[in-house]
Amino acid sequence: MFSLLYGLWKYLFSKTEFHVLILGIDKAGKTTLLEKLKSMYSNLEGLPPDRIVPTVGLNIGRIEAEKTKLVFWDLGGQAGLRTIWEKYYEEAHAVIFVIDAACPHRFEDSKSALEKILRHTDLQGAPLLILANKQDLSGAVSAEEVARYLDLKELDERSHVFLAVSAYDGLGIRDAIEWSVNEMERSKRTELLRLRAGITGPVPA
Ligand SMILES: Nc1nc2c(ncn2[C@@H]2O[C@H](COP(=O)(O)OP(=O)(O)OP(=O)(O)O)[C@@H](O)[C@H]2O)c(=O)[nH]1
C-alpha cells in the first residue's frame, strides 16, 4: 500500500529534473556558457570568463528555469577527452552542442564530433540545441550559416534548433533555455527516462 501511494505521490508531485549535456569541441565556450547560466538563473555568481580554464573532468551546474530543475553536465572538448562523453549519454534528457561561430576553420571538427553524437544509440531521441556561440565577436557567422555549413541529414529525424548566442553577454540564452525545457517536457525520451527511473505512477503493493 505504501509503495502504491508513494509511487502516486512521486508521479504527481515530484518536480521534474532534467539532465542536459553540454558538448562541443575545445574552446567552443561550453564552460563560459555554464557559468553564465548560473549567473542568470541562480543566486550564485558564475565564474568570470578570465577565471575559466580548459575542462579536463566534469563541471556540474544546477539551475531552476521555466519552473523546472535543470542539471547541466559540461565536459571537456579536447580531442583526447571526447571518448568520455558517451558515458553520460544514457542519462541525458537533451544535448546542447556549442560551436565557436567566429572560428570557421574548426567547423569541420565540430561537424564530425556532432555526427558521432547523432549516430550514438544511447542518445536516441534526445532533443538537440546547437548554439552558434561568440556572437559578440564581429567575425561570428549566423546560426543559419552554421546550419548550412554542417549540412547534417541526420538532423531531420530529431527535434533540434540552431540558435545564435553569446556566453559573454547572454544574448539568446533565455530563448535557448526556453526551447530546451519545452522540448524535454514533450519528448518521448523523457518518458523513457522516467520509466527507467521508476517514476511511473502507482505500482502494485
Ligand atoms: N568573445 C567571446 N569569447 C568567448 C565566449 N564564450 C567563450 N569565450 C572564450 O572562449 C575561450 C574558451 O572558452 P571555454 O568556456 O573554456 O570553452 P570550452 O568549450 O569549455 O573548452 P574546453 O573546456 O577545453 O572544452 C575562452 O577564452 C573564453 O573566454 C563568447 O560568447 N564570446
Ligand SMILES: [Mg+2]
Ligand atoms: Mg570547458
